[in-house]
Amino acid sequence: MIKRRHFLILGSILGLSPYVYAKTDDSFERAFKKIEPTLKAVQAHMFPQGSKLPSADAMHVTQFVYETMQHPSFDRDIKAFVIEGAEEFMQRTKGKFLSMTTAEKEKALRAYEETNYGSSWLERIMTLTMEGMFSDPIYGANIKEAGWKSIDSYGGFPRPSTKYMGR
Amino acid sequence: MYDVVIIGSGASGGAVAYTLCKTGYKVAVLEKGRLIRRDEFSKDELAYCRRDLVTPNLFDEYHTIEEKVDGKWVATPTYESGWSFWNGNIVGGSSNLMSGMLHRLHPDDFRLKSKYGEIEGANVVDWPISYEDLEPYYDLTEELVGVSGHYEKHQYEPPRSRAQFTQPPTKENAVVKLLDKSCQKLGIKSLVTPRAVLSRDKGDRNACYYSNFCGSYGCSSGAKSSSREALIKPALATGNLTLLTNTHVKYLHSESKDAVKYAMAVDTVTGKERRIEGKMFVVAAQAHESSRLLLNSANKYHPHGLANTSGEVGKNLIFSGGGSGQGELHKDSLKDIKFEDLMTTGLFVNRSILDWYFVDDWWDGKFKGGSVEFMFEHQNVITRARKNNYKEGKLLWGKELGEHVVKRMTEQKSIRFEIFNDWLPNDDCFVSLDPTHKDKYGMPVGKLRVEGHPQDVKVGKYIAKKCEKILEEMGAKNIYSSVSSAPPQNLVAGGCRFGNDPKTSVLNKYCQAHDVPNLFVADASFMPTGGSVAYTWTIYANAFRVADHIVSVLRTVA
Ligand SMILES: Cc1cc2nc3c(=O)[nH]c(=O)nc-3n(C[C@H](O)[C@H](O)[C@H](O)COP(=O)(O)OP(=O)(O)OC[C@H]3O[C@@H](n4cnc5c(N)ncnc54)[C@H](O)[C@@H]3O)c2cc1C
Numbered sequence: 001m002i003k004r005r006h007f008l009i010l011g012s013i014l015g016l017s018p019y020v021y022a023k024t025d026d027s028f029e030r031a032f033k034k035i036e037p038t039l040k041a042v043q044a045h046m047f048p049q050g051s052k053l054p055s056a057d058a059m060h061v062t063q064f065v066y067e068t069m070q071h072p073s074f075d076r077d078i079k080a081f082v083i084e085g086a087e088e089f090m091q092r093t094k095g096k097f098l099s100m101t102t103a104e105k106e107k108a109l110r111a112y113e114e115t116n117y118g119s120s121w122l123e124r125i126m127t128l129t130m131e132g133m134f135s136d137p138i139y140g141a142n143i144k145e146a147g148w149k150s151i152d153s154y155g156g157f158p159r160p161s162t163k164y165m166g167r
Numbered sequence: 168m169y170d171v172v173i174i175g176s177g178a179s180g181g182a183v184a185y186t187l188c189k190t191g192y193k194v195a196v197l198e199k200g201r202l203i204r205r206d207e208f209s210k211d212e213l214a215y216c217r218r219d220l221v222t223p224n225l226f227d228e229y230h231t232i233e234e235k236v237d238g239k240w241v242a243t244p245t246y247e248s249g250w251s252f253w254n255g256n257i258v259g260g261s262s263n264l265m266s267g268m269l270h271r272l273h274p275d276d277f278r279l280k281s282k283y284g285e286i287e288g289a290n291v292v293d294w295p296i297s298y299e300d301l302e303p304y305y306d307l308t309e310e311l312v313g314v315s316g317h318y319e320k321h322q323y324e325p326p327r328s329r330a331q332f333t334q335p336p337t338k339e340n341a342v343v344k345l346l347d348k349s350c351q352k353l354g355i356k357s358l359v360t361p362r363a364v365l366s367r368d369k370g371d372r373n374a375c376y377y378s379n380f381c382g383s384y385g386c387s388s389g390a391k392s393s394s395r396e397a398l399i400k401p402a403l404a405t406g407n408l409t410l411l412t413n414t415h416v417k418y419l420h421s422e423s424k425d426a427v428k429y430a431m432a433v434d435t436v437t438g439k440e441r442r443i444e445g446k447m448f449v450v451a452a453q454a455h456e457s458s459r460l461l462l463n464s465a466n467k468y469h470p471h472g473l474a475n476t477s478g479e480v481g482k483n484l485i486f487s488g489g490g491s492g493q494g495e496l497h498k499d500s501l502k503d504i505k506f507e508d509l510m511t512t513g514l515f516v517n518r519s520i521l522d523w524y525f526v527d528d529w530w531d532g533k534f535k536g537g538s539v540e541f542m543f544e545h546q547n548v549i550t551r552a553r554k555n556n557y558k559e560g561k562l563l564w565g566k567e568l569g570e571h572v573v574k575r576m577t578e579q580k581s582i583r584f585e586i587f588n589d590w591l592p593n594d595d596c597f598v599s600l601d602p603t604h605k606d607k608y609g610m611p612v613g614k615l616r617v618e619g620h621p622q623d624v625k626v627g628k629y630i631a632k633k634c635e636k637i638l639e640e641m642g643a644k645n646i647y648s649s650v651s652s653a654p655p656q657n658l659v660a661g662g663c664r665f666g667n668d669p670k671t672s673v674l675n676k677y678c679q680a681h682d683v684p685n686l687f688v689a690d691a692s693f694m695p696t697g698g699s700v701a702y703t704w705t706i707y708a709n710a711f712r713v714a715d716h717i718v719s720v721l722r723t724v725a
């Protein structure tokens with residue numbers, strides 16, 4: 001059994017972000033806003049335009065990640081990890097990721113993937129992005145079922161009428 | 168005061184509630200989860216399969232799982248590992264979410280020790296009842312709860328009192344032609360899987376509409392034979408059932424050595440505590456939680472836990488042994504059937520193999536084997552899109568990812584087998600109370616030590632090899648199987664063995680506590696050995712049997 005959280009937390013060079021302990025949610029919002037452009041750019045690199053899958057930009061997957069992590073059913077350790085992994089990556093790339101060329105971005109991401117911590121962060125971002133793209137359109141990132149159409153695989157009926165079972 | 172208070176509304180609790188309410192007794196079912204009605208279920212993968220929305224949040228309620236690491240026992244809380252041992256905490260319990268592949272036990276499963284003798288390191292004992300005692304209740308389950316299928320004679324099919332299933336089998340994907348043909352070629356007999364799914368309307372329950380998302384999802388037609396549809400609803404209709412949802416039982420309170428007085432419950436929404444009194448108490452919380460509840464009910468009259476003078480509560484927990492395997496059927500190499508037919512969604516594979524239930528092999532010897540179910544890989548879209556996207560150990564992304572995923576999702580379909588063999592009861596598989604960890608209600612969480620017996624893996628591997636051959640014969644690609652001693656958390660039994668000797672068992676043969684006559688345990692906790700099939704048909708059947716006994720006891724009291 002993999003000790004998922006040990007790995008997530010102890011692997012972080014920056015340690016636990018203070019918002020994990022904060023009572024109000026606006027500290028998460030603030031932390032997310034800081035990493036948002038980088039996260040968005042990473043997702044865009046993973047899901048570029050011109051691929052057989054819809055592009056990250058067209059599918060609002062960054063907004064999906066933000067919203068799904070805000071829901072109480074989301075694992076709080078993973079929530080922290082998503083932010084910390086992005087912060088770590090921003091440090092490694094000295095805040096320059098956004099202005100890199102595609103080839104440079106590829107190099108930076110693959111270098112991050114070489115570390116255990118970086119590779120599990122990238123895995124997590126891939127999972128979250130696919131969760132958005134291939135979940136029910138009600139969650140906002142499988143717009144007009146473009147995700148499902150691209151792989152000719154559809155969710156079943158009945159479709160949900162509320163997000164997260166209305167919880 | 169209720170005649171009977173039942174803890175848990177799942178397969179076992181539902182069967183007891185149904186019988187008692189129909190007979191006219193006043194029953195309360197205490198269910199920690201909420202009610203989700205038939206028309207509220209959806210196929211929302213994110214909600215049902217990727218977040219804890221039908222099970223407790225692991226940071227609030229969890230288990231600790233003890234495994235041997237480098238020769239030492241290490242307990243990991245499930246909020247840390249993410250490996251949840253909750254299986255469905257809503258009205259109807261995990262029976263709402265089951266895939267519904269059901270089998271009866273074989274008569275020899277009731278007398279494994281007499282038949283196969285001692286196995287070193289395993290605590291195998293015979294059951295105090297026989298297949299004949301349970302057969303009428305298997306039959307009742309088939310008819311009342313609803314099991315569809317088609318009986319064909321086979322040396323390891325247990326005898327049945329009804330010639331044929333009243334519900335014909337569910338519809339099947341064309342792949343069964345290929346599967347049957349391949350089995351035939353190998354001299355293996357493939358049988359139609361009995362399924363807790365209605366193929367025809369039954370009362371207010373509609374036939375299956377082949378939604379393509381059965382296991383892990385609630386059913387929107389009423390076709391799946393969950394406790395909620397088949398038992399709790401009709402029990403409510405009698406007017407004798409009080410269903411208390413969001414009602415978590417912390418412990419059972421006793422004020423003497425020989426009777427439970429009330430259940431101490433907490434409203435999971437308001438946090439308010441309340442006592443619920445009854446003449447009889449039936450624990451049906453699913454095996455591992457039932458043992459935990461008894462242990463958490465310790466007080467001065469029951470210092471080691473309720474019904475635990477034998478010290479056996481929690482011991483000999485079992486799961487389903489075995490494993491699974493898979494292969495891909497590719498568009499460009501598909502034999503005998505059309506690719507479009509293979510890709511038709513929703514229809515079942517519906518095939519089981521019992522040929523290796525008992526093995527007498529010239530090379531491997533004579534031993535108790537297991538059963539096999541064939542099915543398609545679960546159709547969840549996110550899970551399938553996300554898996555295996557690697558090249559040389561690196562995550563694929565960009566256009567390459569697009570090519571890869573689209574090809575995999577549109578040009579092949581994976582077929583899978585699952586093996587079920589005995590999980591031999593042993594001293595290193597049990598539930599106890601964790602000494603430090605408590606749930607959000609302040610009660611110690613269940614600590615599960617989950618070690619398997621080496622024989623289980625041996626048997627699983629023997630069968631997996633045979634199944635891989637079938638996939639090969641079908642022309643499948645990239646075949647693999649995985650058999651390990653990791654427990655499937657949704658198929659759990661044991662912990663409160665039934666038996667005739669109060670020194671070595673917790674329950675008598677009617678699943679009544681030896682120590683405490685007004686206490687019964689109705690779920691799979693009673694099973695001293697598990698047989699080589701999934702448990703739920705046996706759980707339903709035994710709970711009906713237990714309920715009949717409770718009725719006879721209540722009658723004598725009256
Ligand atoms: C995805 C999935 C697929 C499955 N597929 C199959 C299959 O193909 N074949 C098969 O045979 N079996 C299958 N099963 C297993 C089957 O669902 C279970 O064996 C069966 O439902 C167990 O019945 P039970 O009454 O013991 O427990 P459950 O049906 O789980 O019911 C227990 C109930 O007790 C409640 N409860 C627990 N503790 C408390 C408490 N302290 N206070 C109040 N309430 C409490 C729970 O919330 C739950 O509702 C599957 C299970 C799952 C999850």
Ligand code: SF4
Nearest residue numbers: 375376378381386391
């Ligand atoms: S409609 Fe059929 S396939 Fe779908 S959940 Fe119900 S029983 Fe399962």
